[in-house]
Amino acid sequence: MYDRKKLAGIAAHRKKWQDEALSPGLRRSPERIKRFSTVSDEEIGTLYTPDPLSNFDYGEDLGFPGQYPYTRGVQPSMYRGRLWTMRQFAGFGSAEDTNARFKFLLSQGQTGLSTAFHFPTLMGYDSDSLRAKGEVGMCGVAVDSLKDMEILFDGIPLDKVTTSMTINGPAAMVFAMYLAVAEKQGVPFHKVGGTIQNDILKEYIAQHSWIFPPEPSMRIITDILGYCADNVPKWNTISISGYHIREAGSTAVQELAFTIGDGIAYVQAGIDAGIPVDKFAPRLSYFFNAHMDFFEEIAKYRAARRMWARIMRERFHAKDENSWKLRFHTQTAGCTLTAQQPMNNVVRVALQALSGVLGGTQSLHTNSMDETLALPTEQAVTVALRTQQIIAEESGVANTIDPLGGSFFLEQLTNEMEEKAMEYIRKIDEMGGMVAAIKRGYPQREVADAAFHFQRLVDAGEKRIVGLNVYRSPDEAPIPLLKVDERVEKQQVARTKEVRRKRNAKKAQACLSALKEGSLDPKVNLMPLLVDAARAYVTLGEMCDTLRETMGVYTDPAMF
Amino acid sequence: MATAKGKGAAASTPKKAARKIRILVGKPGLDGHDRGAKIIARALRDAGVEVIYTGLHQTPEMIVSAAAQEDVDGIGLSILSGAHNYLFPRVIELLRENKMGDVVLFGGGIIPDADIPKLVKKGVDRVFTPGTTIQEIVDYVNRRIQPRK
Structure with missing residues (x-):
């Protein structure tokens, strides 16, 4: 995308700039930190110029x-079409x-x-x-x-x-x-x-x-x-x-x-x-x-x-x-x-x-x-x-x-x-x-x-976070917080028990049996069986428990 | 459950004890946020503490039973699910039932300031909030918790 001769010229100019302008300046007043890096700790350079992009191809890369x-x-129109x-x-x-x-x-x-x-x-x-x-x-x-x-x-x-x-x-x-x-x-x-x-x-x-x-x-x-x-x-x-x-x-x-x-x-x-x-x-x-x-x-x-x-x-x-x-x-x-x-x-x-x-x-x-x-x-x-x-x-x-x-x-x-x-x-x-x-x-x-x-x-203070390890304020006024009502648990438990009581028990049981059977046969697609179970008000826990029996459970290897 | 022996002696341990401090780092409840728990487990290990990490999704019963089996001196719980008002008191209850009232319980996570005094009153020794440095927690453990003889 760039003319190679021109890039070589830019690289030479850059070198000259570093030697004649940047370095003397840095000797007078050094950079404020030793190493500039991203939050992922990838080092970032002083200045980016086109010369390292010699293989860059507009059509292929962009x-x-x-x-x-x-x-x-x-999308061809991106946010000009729709945000x-x-x-x-x-x-x-x-x-x-x-x-x-x-x-x-x-x-x-x-x-x-x-x-x-x-x-x-x-x-x-x-x-x-x-x-x-x-x-x-x-x-x-x-x-x-x-x-x-x-x-x-x-x-x-x-x-x-x-x-x-x-x-x-x-x-x-x-x-x-x-x-x-x-x-x-x-x-x-x-x-x-x-x-x-x-x-x-x-x-x-x-x-x-x-x-x-x-x-x-x-x-x-x-x-x-x-x-x-x-x-x-x-x-x-x-x-x-x-x-x-x-x-x-x-x-x-x-x-x-x-x-x-x-x-x-x-x-x-x-x-x-x-x-x-x-x-x-x-x-x-x-x-x-x-x-x-x-x-x-x-x-x-x-x-x-x-x-x-x-x-x-x-x-x-x-x-x-x-x-x-x-x-x-x-x-x-x-x-x-x-x-x-x-x-x-x-x-x-x-x-x-x-x-x-x-x-x-x-x-x-x-x-x-x-x-x-x-x-x-x-x-x-x-x-x-x-x-x-x-x-x-x-x-x-x-x-x-x-x-x-x-x-x-x-x-x-x-x-x-x-x-x-x-x-x-x-x-x-x-x-x-x-x-x-x-x-x-x-x-x-x-x-x-x-x-x-x-x-x-x-x-260590090498990554600076405002309010946390720099610019701290001793006294902070608390902000209003959302509190979830602890009564939700009781109401929710009651509702789920009622759902189980009111549904057609036979139908729910049949859905779970079909699900269990389907899970044992890898050629069966489980989705239609799950949709049937959902329609019959089979609960999430019941569907998952049924599959836990046939598919097993994963536990944390607890590495640290 | 993973166990790791501390590397080298803890420089800041006041008295050289025959036994190292043993801490159970636990994740009670269903939340899967283990970044903090793993960082603390690793930092304590590096500071010479013997760390047992329970892994995720533990019930209070599983945590107390692991603590008894491993004969730990302290338990650190990390909770980011909002269920701290149930989980901390339940662990304390179980510790008392099992005559393990001398095990120091501390913790951290997303815990609103307003809830902390209530948790402390119920027997949680210390609750750390976001922004705590690793060193503060290591220092706390070394200062507050003694290895059993």
Whole structure:
């Protein structure tokens, strides 16, 4: 893209500048710190010039928006056509509480829903299970049966609003309940749009809401891929997530590498299950973190798009352009927020959200300032949503596509990010793929090492965090916090017991027997059986317990 | 469950005891956020403490039974799920039932300031909040917890 002779001239000029201008200046007043590095501790240079980009090819490395390799964006018009979807992750207390929060968010201009389930649901237990004690409705909404789902989406038309659901171990069961609600609303399955996270591999690596061991979990996932390709074509079947890997303490490169590595494993599993790649790959989407280091993050998103496009076309020989496109959701980094001086978190979130937008995200969640302390209050979540709206409507960054494309710094960072992530992917391939790597504890250990390293840098003051290890304030006024009513547990337990009492017991039992039988035969797709069970008000815990019997359970290897 | 013996002697241990301090780091409840627990486990190990890490998704019963089996001097719990008002008191109850009232219980996580005095009153020795350095926790353990003879 650049004239080589001219680049050589620039390199020579740069050398001269260093010797004659920079170095004497530095002798007079040295740089303020010894080593400049990103939040992932990657070293950053003094100045970026075009000369290291001698192999850079505009067409091959950047291309045009909506065209291979999509470095500049997956849609031809990007935000000039339609803004990203503003999608705040929400859920607490009972289905009624969360339904009210959903309606509030939609009334404030939010354009999609995102559901946070409480831990018992995430782990496949009903609210009346002994394992659920103390946790009901605390960290998300309690959903045990179709009854709860009906209340959760009451008055929300599922053919108009798309819903994302953060659910992994029991993704198939919760998805079955969602489809049953759509059916009750009179919405045919082929019109239902939305997302289940359904990314079990990153659960083993980072988020840890698992139920079954890797192999049966992968079978359930390929069942979902096949079922949706035939019945729910607008559904995003897996949201391949780096978010939680990053929150667990990984670097940006690790987030990128392990997430794409997980994506490779899912595509391979789908192909191995006999589904043609172009039948399911277009419905895979991604979910990344927006961490604190502005340029590193933008480079990460751009590198991710280019890597996925190349992997899908060259490694998996996908022919449909939609299989090559990496569409992604972004959430600002919860782990960067401080409990100290929580109002400062509004600023952190704004910068992180801006990186997501400059990186070309398709949807965005902005964290609320109070989330290191509790689930967000209505006021805090409104400020978070307004932050996105200000970026969209006032800042001007959505006026043109990939405005930072061509920056010497950003392009070099994007290249380095891709190279380093591909090194990890080669290593994982050598181990026999991601499932094998996870069984060896490889990504888990890499993430734990990075988390420990970062904590040491913060404790030593080498990484400075405002309000935490610099610019501390001794007296801070407390901010208002959301408190989940502890009575929710009692009410929820009563409701679930009533559901079990009122349903057709014979029918429920027959559904569970069919599910058990189906799980023993790998040729059977479990999705239709789960949808039948959901319709019959079989609870989540009952479905999961039945499969625990035949598929086994996964336990934490407890490495540290 | 993973056990690791401390590397080298703890420089800041006041008296050279025959036995090292033994700490159980536990993750009660269903939340999967183990970044903090793992960092603390590793830091205590590096400081010469014998650390037993339970892994995730433990019930209070599992934690107390592991603590008894491993004969620990202290238990550190990490809770980020909001269930701290149930889980801490339940562990204390079980420790008392098992005549292990002398085991020091401390913890941390996402715990609102308003809940801390209530937890301390019920018998939690110390609750660490976000922003605590590794060294503060290591110092606390060395100062507060004595290895049993």
